[in-house]
Amino acid sequence: MKIISNPTQVEIKRAAQALKDGHLVAFPTETVYGLGADATNERAVSRIYSVKARPTDHPLIVHISSINQLTKWAIDIPEYAIKLARKFWPGPITFIVKRSDLAKDFVTGGQDSVGLRVPSHRVAVSLLTEFEKLGGAGIAAPSANRFGAVSATTAKAVCEDLGDYLLAQDIVLDERGCTIGVESTILDCTTLTPRILRPGAVTTGNIESLFSITFDSSGLLNEKKVSGNSENHYSPKARVILNRLANPGEGFLALSNIPTPEGAIRLSAPDTLEQYARDLYNTFRLADEKKLQILVVIPPDGQGLAVAIRNRLSKAEDK
Ligand code: TXA
Ligand code: MG
Numbered sequence: 294m295k296i297i298s299n300p301t302q303v304e305i306k307r308a309a310q311a312l313k314d315g316h317l318v319a320f321p322t323e324t325v326y327g328l329g330a331d332a333t334n335e336r337a338v339s340r341i342y343s344v345k346a347r348p349t350d351h352p353l354i355v356h357i358s359s360i361n362q363l364t365k366w367a368i369d370i371p372e373y374a375i376k377l378a379r380k381f382w383p384g385p386i387t388f389i390v391k392r393s394d395l396a397k398d399f400v401t402g403g404q405d406s407v408g409l410r411v412p413s414h415r416v417a418v419s420l421l422t423e424f425e426k427l428g429g430a431g432i433a434a435p436s437a438n439r440f441g442a443v444s445a446t447t448a449k450a451v452c453e454d455l456g457d458y459l460l461a462q463d464i465v466l467d468e469r470g471c472t473i474g475v476e477s478t479i480l481d482c483t484t485l486t487p488r489i490l491r492p493g494a495v496t497t498g499n500i501e502s503l504f505s506i507t508f509d510s511s512g513l514l515n516e517k518k519v520s521g522n523s524e525n526h527y528s529p530k531a532r533v534i535l536n537r538l539a540n541p542g543e544g545f546l547a548l549s550n551i552p553t554p555e556g557a558i559r560l561s562a563p564d565t566l567e568q569y570a571r572d573l574y575n576t577f578r579l580a581d582e583k584k585l586q587i588l589v590v591i592p593p594d595g596q597g598l599a600v601a602i603r604n605r606l607s608k609a610e611d612k
Contacts, residue, residue, distance in 0.1 A: 294452075294456065294459035294460065294461065294462075294463040294464060294465055295461075295462075295463070295464050295465070296448060296452065296464075296465045296467055297464060297465070297466055297467060298448075298467040298468070299467070299468055300416060300466050300467075300468065302419065304466075305416065305419045305420050305423055305466070306423045307464075308320075308420055308423075308464045308466055309420055309423035309424040309426070309427055309429070310427065311462060311463075311464050312329060312330065312331050312337075312420075312424055312429065312432065313331060313424065313427045313428070313429055314462075315330075315331065315334050315336060315337045316337070316460070316462045316463050316464065317329065317330050317337065317340055317341065317344065317459060317460075317463040317464075318330075318420065318432075318463065318464045318465075318466065319437045319448070319451045319455070319459075319463075319464070319465045319466065320414075320416050320417055320420050320434070320466045321414050321416050321417065321448070321466065321467075321468050321469070321470055321471055322356075322412040322413075322414045322417045322434075322471065323384070323385060323412060323413050323414045323417075323470065323471065323472055323473050324385045324412070324471060324473045324474070324475065324476050324477050324493070324494070325436045325437070325444040325445060325446050325471055325474070325475070325476055325574070326436065326437040326444070326445040326446065326447075326448070326450070326451050326471065327354075327356065327412075327417070327432075327434030327435065327436065327437055328341055328344065328345065328434055328435060328436070328437040328451075328455065329356070329420070329432040329433065329434040330432070330433050330434070331424075331429055331432070331433075332353070332355045332396075332400050332430060332431040332432060332433035333395065333397070333429075333430055333431075335397070335399045338353070338399050338400055338433050339399065341353065341433065341434075341435060343458070344455055344458040344459060345435060345438070345439055345440050345455075346439055346440045347435065347440040348440070349399075349402065350402040350403060351402055351435075352400065352401045352402035352404055352406075352407070352408060353400050353401075353402075353408070353433040353434065353435050354387050354408040354409070354410050354433070354434060354435065354477075355396065355400060355407055355408065355409055355410075355431040355432070355433050356409075356410055356411070356412055356417065356421060356431060356432045356433075356434055357409060357410075357411055357421065357430075357431045357432075358411065358418065358421035358422050358424075358425050359382075359383075359411055360375075360378050360379060360382055360411065362411075362425070362430070362431065363375075363378065363390075363409060364393075365393065365395055365430055365431070366390075366392065366393055366395055366396050366407055366409055366430070366431060367390040367391060367392060367393055367396075367407060367409060368390075368391050368392070368393050369390075369391045370390050370391070370482070371390075371482055371485075373482070373486075373487060374388050374390060374480075374482035374487070377480070377482075377487070377500065378411075380503060381495050381499075382410075382411040383411040383412055383413035383418065384411070384412075384413050384494075384495065385412075385413075385473050385476075385477040385478060385493050385494040385495055386410065386477055386478045386479075386480060386493065386495040387408045387409065387410040387477045387478065387479045387480065388408070388409050388410070388480055388482050389406045389407070389408050389479065389480065389481045389482055389483055389490065390406060390407060390409060390482050390483065391405060391406055391407075391483060392404075392405060392406055392407035393407075395430060400433050405483075406481075406483050408479065409431075410477055414468075414470050414471075415468070415470070416466050416468050416470075420432070420466070436476060437451045437454070437455060438450075438451075438454050438455070439454050439455070441526055441527075441528065442454060442527075442528070442529075443527055443528065443529055443574045443577045443578060443609075444475075444476060444527065444574050445574070446471035446474055446571075446574050446575060447469075447471070447575070448465050448466070448467030448468075450574075450575075450578060451465055452465060471571070472571060473493075473494045473567075473570060473571065474570045474571035474572065474573055474574060474575075475493060475494070475570045475573060475574075475598075475601050475602065475605055476491065476493060477491075477493045477494070477495075478491065478492060478493030478494065478495040478496070478601070479491040479493070480500075487500070491604070492600045492601040492604045493601050494570070494598060494601065496596065496597045496598065496600065496601075497600075498596060498597060526608040526609070527574075527577075527605050527608045527609045528577075528608070528609045528611075529577035529578065529580050529581050529588065529609065530580075530581045531544060531577075531580040531581060531585045531586060531587060531588040532586060532587050532588070532611040533577075533588050533590060533606070533609045533610050533611055534587060534588070534589050534590070534610070534611060535589075535590050535591075535592055535606060535607070535610050536590075536591060536592070537589055538554050538589070539553075539554045539557035539587075539589035540554075540556070540557065540587075541555065541556025541557065542556065542557075542558065542585075543557050543558065543585065543586075543587040543588070543589050544557070544558050544560050544579075544580045544583070544585040544587065544588035544589065545557040545558060545559050545560065545588075545589050545590075546559075546560050546561050546576050546588065546589070546590045546591070547562070547590065547591035548562070548563055548564070548569065548591070548593055549562040549563060549564045551591055554589075557589065558583070558585065560576045560579050560580060560583075560588070561575075561576040561579075566593055566595075566597065566598040566599055566602065567598065569593055569598075569602055570598050570601065570602055573602065573605060573606075576588075577609065590606055592606045592607075
């Protein structure tokens, strides 16, 4: 694979052409890195599944350059979803909507719905724009990690995880800027009122306060195939243990106001929830680099981004 650091417009154009030719391009978004393929090319999309070792019934998010592309991929879009998309796109929220004929089974995992997102990272936006100029309709991209492992927030992490499985013509676009650090909020818009399937940086509070939408009492739903609903997702190799005192030699992650237990190895001391989310997956990776057996984590209290952080921690927790 080719790694291109701080890609210029010309290099991004070339990457868009590579996508059009059926190759894979990993690219940064404001949440995590995506492993992209032309969402209408079955062979290219099938490579995503093999590179990630991901079961083929797990649907992919289709990334588009702007809200104007929404009706290409979706039909019967509820009014509230359009309002929300206008407010939060480009940004860290994915809408699950009824699919159009363009969204084939190989992208939706056979579901009648499709996940759509307009990311805001500079590289993602230009890649999508250039790809659409070449006649592309959207880029299917899951997080750029092996199935069940920790999402990648740096190009280095993408290469460590997937480098062995990518081919010579595939490209990794390397630029900083996964500033959120956890995956997008997923909102199911196939029902009368929206439901959060995966919490993220766009919070229920954001949505409710802005649009006086009330959430289904079910809140977090488990019936759909949402990556992360299987046990032990987002896990490092180290055993993640929540809410206990760390022993000497064990890794430790907590907000900076919580002191490091005697002898424990402090891997991160975020001052804010934003920093906690941004560094979370890197901290997991650091635990593995240090070959730690155990990582003790004190999850943050409260609402907002804390909900997404606790969600990922509970998936990563050793059960
Ligand atoms: O922030 C993100 O969302 C990142 C960046 C790259 O955009 N992407 C990401 O993709 O996290 P992934 O595939 O790792 O997780 C998205 C999850 C999928 O696991 C899938 O189950 C769910 O979104 N999803 C996609 N389409 C769906 C659908 N039609 N119905 C229900 N869930 C869906
Ligand atoms: Mg993922």
